[in-house]
Amino acid sequence: MQTRTLGTTGPTVSALGLGAMGMSGAYGAADRAESIATVHAALDTGVTLIDTGDFYAMGHNELLLVEALRGRDRDSYRLSVKFGQLRGPGREFSGQDGRPEAVKNFLAYSLTRLGTDHIDIYRPARLDPAVPIEETVGAIKEMIDAGYVRYLGLSEVDAATIRRAHAVHPVADLQIEYSLLSRAVEADILPALRELGIGLTAYGVLSRGLISGHWSAGRTAGPGDGRGFSPRFSTGNVEHNLALVEALRMVADAKGCTVAQLAIAWVAAQGEDIVPLVGARTRERLAEALPAMEVTLTADDLAEIEKAVPPGAARGDRYPSAFMAGLGVGN
Numbered sequence: 001m002q003t004r005t006l007g008t009t010g011p012t013v014s015a016l017g018l019g020a021m022g023m024s025g026a027y028g029a030a031d032r033a034e035s036i037a038t039v040h041a042a043l044d045t046g047v048t049l050i051d052t053g054d055f056y057a058m059g060h061n062e063l064l065l066v067e068a069l070r071g072r073d074r075d076s077y078r079l080s081v082k083f084g085q086l087r088g089p090g091r092e093f094s095g096q097d098g099r100p101e102a103v104k105n106f107l108a109y110s111l112t113r114l115g116t117d118h119i120d121i122y123r124p125a126r127l128d129p130a131v132p133i134e135e136t137v138g139a140i141k142e143m144i145d146a147g148y149v150r151y152l153g154l155s156e157v158d159a160a161t162i163r164r165a166h167a168v169h170p171v172a173d174l175q176i177e178y179s180l181l182s183r184a185v186e187a188d189i190l191p192a193l194r195e196l197g198i199g200l201t202a203y204g205v206l207s208r209g210l211i212s213g214h215w216s217a218g219r220t221a222g223p224g225d226g227r228g229f230s231p232r233f234s235t236g237n238v239e240h241n242l243a244l245v246e247a248l249r250m251v252a253d254a255k256g257c258t259v260a261q262l263a264i265a266w267v268a269a270q271g272e273d274i275v276p277l278v279g280a281r282t283r284e285r286l287a288e289a290l291p292a293m294e295v296t297l298t299a300d301d302l303a304e305i306e307k308a309v310p311p312g313a314a315r316g317d318r319y320p321s322a323f324m325a326g327l328g329v330g331n
Contacts, residue, residue, distance in 0.1 A: 001046025002293055004275050006199030010151050010172030011120060013078050015268065015293050017049035018042045018286075019203055019277040023064055024057035027208070028225035030281050032064065039068035041283045043077060045290060051175070051201070051277055053082035053125055054110045058091070062113035074116060080175070080201065081110050082125035082155055084136075096326070098128030100139035107143055121172055123153030126326045133157070133165050141169040153201075158328035159192040171198045176328070178202035178274070180211060180248070180263055180305070181232070181241070181314035184329040194273065204318070205267045205276045206260055207232065211245050211309075212285075213252075213259030231316030240315040247308035254304075257295050264292035266305055 002015035023035035039050070050069075052061045062081075069077065083106040086094045097106075103124075110119060122143070124136055143149040151172035154165055165171055174193055178185050182204060193200055206212045208227055217239050221228035232241055245259060252262040267276045280286035297305070317324055318331050 001048075003048075004199075004272055006121075006151075006173040006201070006275065007171070007193075007273065008197035009170040010199050011078055013049035013275060014047045015275060016047060016264070016290065017051055017080075017201060017275050017277040018047050019279040020050060020052045020061050020065060021056050022279045022281040024061040025224050026056070026226050027281075028222040034282055035064060036068040038280060038283050038286050039065065041286055042280075043072060045286075048077050049080060049201070049275065049277075050077055051080040051082075051203070053085065054106055054113075055082075055085040055087050055125065058087060059109070059113055062110060066113060066115040070115070078120040079114065079116065080121040080123070080153060081114075081119045082123050082175070083107070083110065084128060085125040093323075096124070096126045096128040098124050098131040098133070098136035100135055100142075103136060103139035104143065107148060111148065118147060119149050121151045121153040122149040123155045123175060125155050127157050127161060127328070133161050134168050137165045137168040144169070156327050156329075159188045161328060162189070162192055162196070162198065166196050166198065171196070173199035173201050173275075175201045175203060175277075177204035177318055178267060178270075179205045179207050180266055180309045181207045181244075182318050182331055183311050184331055186311075187329075189329060190271075194271075200271075200274045201277055202267050202274055203277045203279070205264050205278065207241075207314075207318075208279075210238075210241055211248065211259065211263050213245060213249060215242065215245075217242050229320050230318075231320065232314060232318065234316060237316035244309045244313055248305065251301070251304045251308050255295065255301060257291070258288060260288055261292040261295055262305070264289055265295035265297055266302070268293060269297045269302065 004015045005012045155175040227233045278289040
């Protein structure tokens, strides 16, 4: 497995990371034993970056990971944890909490659920509009100084917020959606990250499976599958977006790889400072994703991909409208 370093101050991690959210029901029912086996397979093939959130199924994901990671050398993997997203007992989202006292409270619970004495990269999941980012980051800095956290991360914030946070403590990486269908980061955020020496961990590289090559227009999201509320999967939009996938498939076929591998490789090719996260929840999907890091894209390949899926070609927002306002950038 190749490695990449997150910015100038962050850790060296595998060039491909594992996002664990889907293992806790975000895309419908998941098989616990298969999820744990997938984490094991990822670690055994050299994946060292595992991303979770304390609000993924209200702590379920962290409890799943502590089981999957039991017995593993703690120095052999890096845990990236998001916090601050508030949820109710009906699993509804109800805002963010970035207050310093809340930061420490969330961290205490995550350390306990994950069975560890430190989190490698700790980040607010979204910006709390009621709390200056300097206060939230200041609390994380205190936890870094105390040894409970190793590195500061951010998630889904704009360039101005990144600069303000970085002035308080060096930011290792920004986690944000980046894929062939979601390229808003390229205008202002990527240049700011590179100016400041901050890495990028890209989630949604397969647009929640939409550009995996495995979704079809007639397919419907099952119970508990959040894609049922996604504008890009809605009737009218999904047909348009899947036409883009078929154009991409022609490029992938010529390259001798799958659509998913091509889409992941494209994100990785955008810079050595970018680490794609794949949300594989089965060993089969993980096995398909891993060879993407061996796909070398030439200038001609990149031009063909750009023709197949031009910037802004996707139809529909990347989140339902209620969530779009909380993002640092749009689509």
